[in-house]
Amino acid sequence: MSEATALDLTARQIDPSQMKVSDEVAIQITQMNKWYGTFHVLRDINMTVNRGERIVICGPSGSGKSTLIRCINRLEEHQQGQIIVDGTELTSDLKNIDKVRSEVGMVFQHFNLFPHLTILENLTLAPIWVRKTPKKEAEEVAMHYLRKVKIPEQANKYPGQLSGGQQQRVAIARSLCMKPRIMLFDEPTSALDPEMIKEVLDTMIELAEEGMTMLCVTHEMGFAQAVANRVIFMDQGQIVEQNNPKEFFNNPQSDRTKLFLSQILGH
Amino acid sequence: MSEATALDLTARQIDPSQMKVSDEVAIQITQMNKWYGTFHVLRDINMTVNRGERIVICGPSGSGKSTLIRCINRLEEHQQGQIIVDGTELTSDLKNIDKVRSEVGMVFQHFNLFPHLTILENLTLAPIWVRKTPKKEAEEVAMHYLRKVKIPEQANKYPGQLSGGQQQRVAIARSLCMKPRIMLFDEPTSALDPEMIKEVLDTMIELAEEGMTMLCVTHEMGFAQAVANRVIFMDQGQIVEQNNPKEFFNNPQSDRTKLFLSQILGH
């Protein structure tokens, strides 16, 4: 993608390896398999994410990245294996699902803001109805995060009145308002115009610096190099390679990874 | 924006000052003012374009660049002052408007190809219905220009089947089929993915080399440096600065220009 932004990000000179990573396990996936009908979409996924880790997942289209990430907060159901998030195993038990979902924030490719609510209402909806926060307090928290994503002045507008970049930042703020311990991002910048990608990535980098556990499906390699402490490469529903960014980009092991990297970095 | 393309263009080593510019006046705008309702969008515009000149117009968003260019072929009506295109004054007289429009080609940011017609039909439509060219002849001309923009093989596809860059080149060819003496471009590359920008700019440069009078709203500074013999900077509906590209970029006079240049070249 736009190399300008990539360059710019690395120019910030953060060393991902400097960021704190604890030993606590945040997400533990063991031998997980998932089918859509007869189509085997995730195969034997094994993965451990420690608290504070920032993981970038990449891979060709259709390789199951989105599915994997959506399994983690049970937007999709897996059929075999175990997913344990923050000590809670995801089964069909509604209570567990609720618990996991309130711990895990998710940002979608297409923002999925609620168009009939103002930005502020978008942000306070879940705290009020799920966390049972008093409205006033919820609004204060919301304004805090809006300031953090640098658009407090848009609080009373509707999503339709904002640019794509602004909308995505609102979506991030909306997740943050639930004070999640883990954030999932599914291609958060791929629906954005190039100028707007930067502002969203900046927000995400800030988040990373604060030590948030993050799983991010993205093709922004600049971002991966800047903040990730691990890159996972998926293909055909399997984890094919997994390494720290430096090694991953400079010294890919598997042929598939090489091919993939040559394609996205090539132009 | 993408510095890669910009670099590449300048690498062609065309010297804009070498291209021929005649003394004949192509467009003459005097004391032109325009309002949208009560909003004064263009203020006292004075501008003369000679035949063969290639002018780049830039400026911050909302500064009235598009409006200015759209006034020149009367997509917008001005309220005060004079616009004379190729010796014809733009008044509310339909005949004059028709005359000017058949002299002036226009390329839009979003291509505005006709999605229900094939590429060839898009190109021959106006020649056949406005210029009353026989179909066969019109198709020959169309194929000529398609070859020129390097996509003759797409003639029988529909716009939706082409990439953005190809679509924009078709849009340019469509304008050329009317054999205009002046071409207007309104941010022809800003809706394109970075990889595609180059192919469109190449086409435009070729056009410039052939001596077409061109007015181009764009932020592609590489393009400006490569072909423009004048850069006009607009802000708040006024022409703030006007100079040859070299001077303009290296030695901007006005503070606003400096600020603007620092923003778009900065990152």
Place this chain on the structure above:
Amino acid sequence: MAVVTEEPKAGFRLGMLIYDTRYRSITIQIVVLMLVMLGVAWLIDNLLSNLAALGRGIDFGFLWNRAGYDINQTLVEYTNDSTHARATLVGLLNTLLIAFLGCIAATVVGVIAGVLRLSNNWVIARLMTVYVEIFRNIPLLLWILMIYTIFTEAFPAPNAFRGDTPAASMVMFDTVAFTNRYTAIPWPMFDRSLGWLPLGPLWLNLDLAAIVAALVGGFLLNRFILRRATRIQEATGDRPTTWWQCTLALFGPIFLVLLALGTHLDSPSLQGFNFTGGLQVSNSLVALWLALTLYTAAFIAEIVRAGINAISRGQSEAAFALGLRPGRTMNLIILPQALRVIIPPLISQYLNLTKNSSLAIAVGYMDLRGTLGGITLNQTGRGLEAMMLLMLIYLIVSLLISSAMNVYNNSVKLKER
């Protein structure tokens, strides 16, 4: 610089009427207006000369003559001594009644069918598809006739209830009788009736007024309770359970009013040829109502389905990801958005239903078309006047409904960039 152009302010030429954008549209408009006015004048001139030739004028005086005929369903006082105007009013009220009942039932059935059509239950989804397709693709008139025929054919005549060993019997503890003429149901009577209050030509039934007041009061009370719950939630974060309070608020007042009025149910019983007592809902009303309901509901089902489909899956996923439960997601996210999509076409279905109710004539339901446009027209022979009045009334009703729609549309329009 060789500029071949004239000053724009230079003298006005006739050609500019056509070739100058400033005058062109005015020219066209004047020509159109003149043509239309010519046309209208021509029509009116023809009308006047035709009427003159017949020796008649346009005269609405017949409205104040004695109607002379009876109407089998009257919501306001009416006898055959009343005027044609009053018969028209009776017809209009009957039209509004069927339209009102039809709209409500069609909405309920339509929403259910639309939602069920989206259900992942194969049998139900197919069944609903069949229902929708069959009803949408067969003329309404056929449905009205068929359903009416079913009613007359399937249910016994009232005299079948007679005798020691009747061929038919009443249902629901001997309170409801389905006959091929009407359905006789119990109806509340008031021991301590409040009587009538004269209001111009109409009388206001005070019992009814009291009941309506109680309903409205209950509704307002309910809203108050909900508002209070929201306030508490905003303050403390916890929303108090409201369902029992709401139930009480909604039904309490009406219960008290009914009690105060000394309400008892008057059950129908067979006397002579027919049932007396209770309320006899004529089959023409029921059949027409059913037909209009089922027909319109098929369209509404499609609207509802499209409305729900129009909300992208992403919306519910985002809500789930935030931890909202499906019920809350429906209430807070999906419904508010779907309603914006659903309501405008829904209202135009209401309009259609209202207009379609004019097919009542096929089953002898005396609506506006049956009274003013039917018997009154036949008896007085004032076709021109009756038809003009009929159209005017329908037009007013339609415009009222559609302006309500526009108000709604404007109030919920999504804000865009």
Place this chain on the structure above:
Amino acid sequence: QGTSTLQTVKDRGELNCGVNTGLVGFAAPDASGNWQGFDVALCKAVAGAIFGDASKVVYIPTTSSDRFEQLTSGRIDMLIRNTTWTFSRDTDLKMDFVGVNYYDGQGFMVRNDLGVSSAKELNGATICIQTGTTTELNLADYFKANNMTYTAVPIETNAEGEQQYLAGACDAYTTDASGLAATRAAFADPENHVILPEIISKEPLGPAVRHGDSEWGDVVRWTMNALVAAEEFGITSANIDELATSSQNPEVQRLLGTSDNLGGMIGLEANWALNAIKAGGNYGEIFAATIGESTPIGLARGLNAQWTQGGLLYTPPFR
């Protein structure tokens, strides 16, 4: 309208005759689309009188609500649709009734098992009526006069009315007695239904023409009279040609155009009446063929017998 109707009809070469959309016996198309019936026969007679060709008729079905407009607007030349001659129709609606071709009255039909033998016992009954006629008004007046109540089930067409009645959706079916008889005759079990003795109204049914064109009115009126007179004089379609040449009765001669030229006085050929009668026979023949006792309708002549037989048919003399 400027020109006379007779001239318009002659120029057109066809008679536009407004009839019922479908009332068996009076006017209804048969399976092949040919119109048949008592009213239709009069249309044919008028066409015969004018053109000498009874087939030059266009039958225009009219509903109860549009029949008068059809006539006043000139789309039909005469209306013969079992229409009751009333004061207001004759005056206010600007029509001219030119005579009575059938004397009718409104009656009631009930099932035997209802156990009712007089209309006076119908208090509280549900009654099917065909709307758009005078029946609603008569019914209302009758029940009011007798201090009784009823529930009306208004029905658009006769077919619908029968169905409702047979299915028991109403206790009684009311319409003109002729219609009742016709309806009952077609039942699978006519013996289980009775027509009550009360005739609650006078329903003189007759052809109507536009007000203000007396010449045309005369043509229709005297064509009808000619049919009645023919029966009185024993002129039938079988013997008419013979009588036309051989009859010695001066009135018959005048009628059939062998002496005097009555036809010329109303702008027709001399043999107009001959042609009219030939079209379907005399009044009695028409009656017998369409609604008489030998037909499924099975109506007795009753009031519609010749005055000589105690009926009301009495034509003014042809002279």
Place this chain on the structure above:
Amino acid sequence: MNTSTSTFVRTEMLPEQAPPLTEAGAVKWVRENLFSSILNGILTVLGIVVVAYLVIGIAPWLSRSVWNAGSLSECRQIIADRWGEGVTGACWAVIRERWPQYLFGFYPSHLYWRPVLAFVLLCVAVAPVLFDRLPRKMLWFSLIYPAVGFWLLWGGSVWVPVMAVAGFAIGYAAVKVVQPVAGTILATIAAVLAPVLWWLFLAGPAADALQSILPIALQGVRSREFGGFILAFTIGFTGIAFSLPLGVMLALGRQSDMFIVNKLSVGFIEFIRGVPLITLLFTASLLLNYFLPPGTDFDIILRVIIMVVLFAAAYIAEVVRGGLAALPRGQYEAADALGLDYWKAQRLIIMPQALKISIPGIVSTFIGLFKDTTLVVFVGLLDPLKGITDAVRASTDWKGIYWEPYIFVGAIFFLFCFGMSRYSMYLESKLKTDHR
């Protein structure tokens, strides 16, 4: 686990595996589609019960069908003989005996070939409009089809429709002659005026003259003889053919920024949409004559068609307006910039796209229009549903038959309307993938 040790490379790709039993096969299908929850289970059972109830109610009646009988009583006799006393059965004999009437009304039976031919040609004429794979040349036939159809249905001199069509040719010629001399506007006026004058004053005499020179004529059939489905089709298809252009004009009027044109269109559309069709039909049958010069009398079917066209046009206008609104402004601007004038832009750029977008709405308006043709019974025309059925039931033979005619007529309507709606769905899905 530590970040540095988390390096992992898969050497061997895993093969695809079959899903666990719960994820595939009939078990899964039944579980997911029928009994995914308690409520769903109840609904399934309920649905099956309803279907069973309907089938049990109707199937015996249907199974006892009689096709050969001369009257209802004969039918009943046959059923009693065959299946025993007291059972009911369907008597399709009425359809067998009266189907010509249902299809053709009272159209002369020796001329049945004409409506049939007209219908076949209609299919030919409509085909290129519906399926764009067919050669475009066929559209010429579609254009002259109205005249052909008219001539086949009503008969009479061939020169009448020919002269009517000639009006359009004259309009075209007028444009060709006037435009170079006097410009577009005058040419437009000429294009409207010339044919109108032709139709009003010259076409009739010209047709007569030609007829006397070269007499080609079919036996004339009167509107009154139309009935049944040819009536429904005649009204339906003429209504469809003419309401579309009128609706498009109204939509353009309503989109126009010319105040008067806009308000007139809005007023007309809202008026028509505000009153029931049945009152418009009554106007056609009762009142239209009051508004026409004294003595004019024109065909009832024509009057009804005019009203139906006006009615449908108002609805189409609203649908097309939606389509117009959905077009991006850029399309108009590009057309302007290329120098296309308003009408050319509309014809070449805007309408082709706007109409495509509006196809579902247009088709459902057409379906509504086709169904509404049954309402003509209220003005005394013999529509198939009530008009013909009542006529059949008025005969002594078939007195008392209800269901069979209704079912027959309903089935035919369903066939056509359902066909139309499927076609529109086909188009929708085709357009979705078209040119992509």
